[in-house]
Amino acid sequence: xxxxxxxxxxxxxxxxxxxxxxxxxxxxxxxxxRGAGGGGRVPLNLGVVIDRSGxxxxxxxxEFVVEAVKFLADNLTEDDKVSIVAFADKAKVIITPEAAxxxxxxxxxxxxxxxxxxxxxxQMALGMRAAIEEVKKxxxxxxxxxxxxxxxxxTYEETACI
Numbered sequence: 757x758x759x760x761x762x763x764x765x766x767x768x769x770x771x772x773x774x775x776x777x778x779x780x781x782x783x784x785x786x787x788x789x790r791g792a793g794g795g796g797r798v799p800l801n802l803g804v805v806i807d808r809s810g811x812x813x814x815x816x817x818x819e820f821v822v823e824a825v826k827f828l829a830d831n832l833t834e835d836d837k838v839s840i841v842a843f844a845d846k847a848k849v850i851i852t853p854e855a856a857x858x859x860x861x862x863x864x865x866x867x868x869x870x871x872x873x874x875x876x877x878x879q880m881a882l883g884m885r886a887a888i889e890e891v892k893k894x895x896x897x898x899x900x901x902x903x904x905x906x907x908x909x910x911t912y913e914e915t916a917c918i
Contacts, residue, residue, distance in 0.1 A: 802838045842869055
């Protein structure tokens with residue numbers, strides 16, 4: 757059975773004016789596992805989907821994604837299974853769970869993401885489908901099975917279906 761979660765919230769303001777027509781309130785919600793498990797975390801079965809389309813080069817978006825994935829690589833454990841898929845017009849698995857055991861291999865693949873010939877448009881469904889298939893290969897009730905999509909959300913003539 758999974759450990760219970762507790763939620764902690766941090767708001768940008770202590771008070772909200774009920775008479776304000778437009779009021780922006782930012783809230784950071786953090787879910788924290790509270791269990792007797794000794795502080796460890798459940799092993800990951802993670803499919804990371806990276807948008808490498810043309811719009812990701814605007815405002816250094818792809819650079820930030822690359823840094824985030826490198827941070828992820830630095831924090832993986834031996835029990836984690838991670839695959840990485842890059843997509844634009846086409847999708848390509850650039851790291852399998854077996855290759856992800858080598859953190860430097862992940863970083864090299866991410867550093868070389870610009871060299872992939874996968875087009876310049878955005879077919880997000882292709883990337884998500886490839887990551888889902890990778891996660892299914894290692895699906896387990898003892899793991900946190902997830903797909904993480906890193907994108908700016910701008911699609912172009914999306915035609916594929918999941």
